[in-house]
Amino acid sequence: MEGISDLNPSEARGLFRTNEWVKPTAGMSRGYTQANLVVLPKEMAFDFLLFCQRNPKPCPVLDVTDIGSPVPQVAAPDSDLRVDLPKYNVYEKGVLTKEMTDITSLWHEDLVGFLLGCSFTFESALLKKNIPVRQIEEGCNVPMYKTNLKCIKAGPFDGNMVVSMRPIPASNVADAVKITSRFPAVHGAPVHIGHPEQIGINDITQPDFGDPVTVKEGEIPVFWACGVTPQNIAMNMKPDLMITHSPGHMFITDWTDEEFEVL
Structure with a gap:
C-alpha cells in the first residue's frame, strides 16, 4: 500500500480496525508517536504500574485507561484499544495462546490498558x-x-x-x-x-x-x-491473562514525535 508514511493516526487506525493492514507498523504515520500495549486485570494494574515506574527504560508509561474502558483518553480519545492495533498477542498463564486482530470478545469490565513508549518514535529523527x-x-x-x-x-x-x-x-x-x-x-x-x-x-x-x-x-x-519486555515478564510470572500488541504491530497515538523530544 502506497503512502503509509503519510497516513494520519486516525486513518492508520481505520486500516487496523478493518483488518486492511495486519503487518508491522514501522514507517507508518511518520512523525506520530507509536506505543506498545499491555492489558491486565485491575488487581494486577498497580503492581504493573510500579514495575514500569521502576523500569522506565523498557516500560515508559504514556497513558493508562480507566478500569474497564478500552479508550486511551489522553493518547487518542476517539480510538478503541480492542480493535485499533494490527495484531494482538494473548498470554494465558504465561503461554502465548492466541494471535488476534480484534480482542473485543476477550474484553471485560475489570481490564486496564497501558500504553508504553515505542522506539519507532525516534526513527524519524534518525532518518532526518x-x-x-x-x-x-x-x-x-x-x-x-x-x-x-x-x-x-x-x-x-x-x-x-x-x-x-x-x-x-x-x-x-x-x-x-x-x-x-x-x-x-x-x-x-x-x-x-x-x-x-x-x-x-x-x-x-x-x-x-x-x-x-x-x-x-x-x-x-x-x-x-524494548516495550516487548512485559511479554517476556509474562512468560516468567504466568498471569492468568495478559493481552499485548504483537511485537512490531503498534498502536499509533495522536501525539507527534516532537512532543516527546527533549531539546
Whole structure:
C-alpha cells in the first residue's frame, strides 16, 4: 500500500480496525508517536504500574485507561484499544495462546490498558539525519532479543529486559546515541552498543521476536530497551491473562514525535 508514511493516526487506525493492514507498523504515520500495549486485570494494574515506574527504560508509561474502558483518553480519545492495533498477542498463564486482530470478545469490565513508549518514535529523527533504519529499508519487523539485563522487581513482575536492535554505521553511532537520548519517554539512549554476547545474545541472526535484518560491513549493532519486555515478564510470572500488541504491530497515538523530544 502506497503512502503509509503519510497516513494520519486516525486513518492508520481505520486500516487496523478493518483488518486492511495486519503487518508491522514501522514507517507508518511518520512523525506520530507509536506505543506498545499491555492489558491486565485491575488487581494486577498497580503492581504493573510500579514495575514500569521502576523500569522506565523498557516500560515508559504514556497513558493508562480507566478500569474497564478500552479508550486511551489522553493518547487518542476517539480510538478503541480492542480493535485499533494490527495484531494482538494473548498470554494465558504465561503461554502465548492466541494471535488476534480484534480482542473485543476477550474484553471485560475489570481490564486496564497501558500504553508504553515505542522506539519507532525516534526513527524519524534518525532518518532526518540520514542514519539508516534497516527494518524500514528491508520492509520487515525490527529484531528483538531477550537479554541477561535484569529488571527491578515489583510485586509478581520479575524478569529480564528485551531489547531492539538497529545496525548503525560506526561513524553514526555517536549521533544515534545523541539523537535517541532526546526521547526519554520512548526508551531514550541505547542500553548497549556492540558485543551482543555481553548481554546474553548468542546469535544476532536469530532474534527472539521480529525479523533478522542485514548488518553490513562497518556497521555496529546498537541495542535499545524494548516495550516487548512485559511479554517476556509474562512468560516468567504466568498471569492468568495478559493481552499485548504483537511485537512490531503498534498502536499509533495522536501525539507527534516532537512532543516527546527533549531539546
